[in-house]
Amino acid sequence: MKPPLLLIGQGSHDDAYAAEFGRFVHRLRCRLDRTAVDVSGGYLERATPGLSDSVASLVARGHHRLVALPLSLSRTSDDLGAAMEREQQRHPTLMYDYGRPLGPDPRVLSLLAERLTEAAADLSKPRALEPAGARPRLRAVDTPVDEDLHVEPGETGIVLVGEGSTDPAANAEIHRVSRLFWETHAYDFMTVETAFVSVTPPGVPGGLERCRRLGARRVIVVPYLLFAGGMLERVWAQALAYGAGHPDLDIRCAEVIGDCEPLADVVIERYEEALQLVH
Incomplete structure (x- = not known):
């Protein structure tokens, strides 16, 4: 079984952002369900579900390795690394690999x-x-x-x-x-x-x-x-x-990039790339 994909957002109090983030997570869940990949989403701060809750849910479902992918166009912040280290301390059996940020693909x-x-x-x-x-x-x-x-x-x-x-x-x-x-x-x-x-x-x-x-x-x-x-x-x-x-x-x-299939294609490629680096 492939490891799950954990999409990580920075977090916002804004309902519109949270709704679109949630729709995009659902899109990825539907796309990767064909290959039996579990998909979850969590925020670093200021929104729910928090990263800690999402990781705990995946571990409870029997996953002990995951691919963490920052849903961001910019460089990965130090906050993400610190947050994942804390999750590893909470769940000693947890192992994770990072997917590259989406960047200027x-x-x-x-x-x-x-x-x-x-x-x-x-x-x-x-x-x-x-x-x-x-x-x-x-x-x-x-x-x-x-x-x-x-x-x-x-x-x-x-x-x-x-x-x-x-x-x-x-x-x-x-x-x-x-x-x-x-x-x-x-x-x-x-x-x-x-x-x-x-x-x-x-x-x-x-x-x-x-x-x-x-x-x-x-x-x-x-x-x-x-x-x-x-x-x-x-x-x-x-x-x-x-x-x-x-x-x-x-x-x-102009509008933002938004929840769409081409963006999902990029995320899935980052996920598959992370799996190849593990092997």
């Missing part, structure tokens, strides 16, 4: 390109907050758009937005992703600038301003994020605030 870059295309084709622009569910959430709201306005890709800038970190290497990785994305999927565009949601500059307004000064007539903000939630809302809110002061600049915001 070519299929992830292709998904970003799809979200870019969708945003470029959408004539609605994010210009207001409207209620969505239990609390206000930024949504793309229809606004008057000059349908005769023709903007070439060479007049369009892209701002790729990562989360931001206190780790310089993690921030440098986002810059690397921006360059890879430009050269592989967005070379016809004016530029691909890098921005961060928080912690480190430049923020989303800084990326937008950079594009404006380069002469862009349109800018598409592309979040380098897996799932919707509070982080995405902060990206959109920063873009909205900047756009309010620059009405002549056409700003559009």
Whole structure:
């Protein structure tokens, strides 16, 4: 029997993120059920089920070796290693192997390109907050758009937005992703600038301003994020605030990568890769 796959999320108080994380875990469970692989998901903090509960459940079902895969686009944090060491102390028979983070896999870059295309084709622009569910959430709201306005890709800038970190290497990785994305999927565009949601500059307004000064007539903000939630809302809110002061600049915001089959393909490949390294 193959070892189970444990998908590990950082954790968030945001219900939208938790719901999409849960749907993705279910997708993987359905995909790998064909090969009798158990799939579970747990969070490092701020959400349930916690990592400790998920590991305990797997051990209770008779699993003593697992593949732990951080469901993250960035580098693995030290918190994950410390958390898994604590689980090994709680369950002395437990052994685990890590799967590589998803990172700038070519299929992830292709998904970003799809979200870019969708945003470029959408004539609605994010210009207001409207209620969505239990609390206000930024949504793309229809606004008057000059349908005769023709903007070439060479007049369009892209701002790729990562989360931001206190780790310089993690921030440098986002810059690397921006360059890879430009050269592989967005070379016809004016530029691909890098921005961060928080912690480190430049923020989303800084990326937008950079594009404006380069002469862009349109800018598409592309979040380098897996799932919707509070982080995405902060990206959109920063873009909205900047756009309010620059009405002549056409700003559009793409969606996150989201729960989808191509992302599941990447995760399954990481899982199989981890198994091969064991043998």
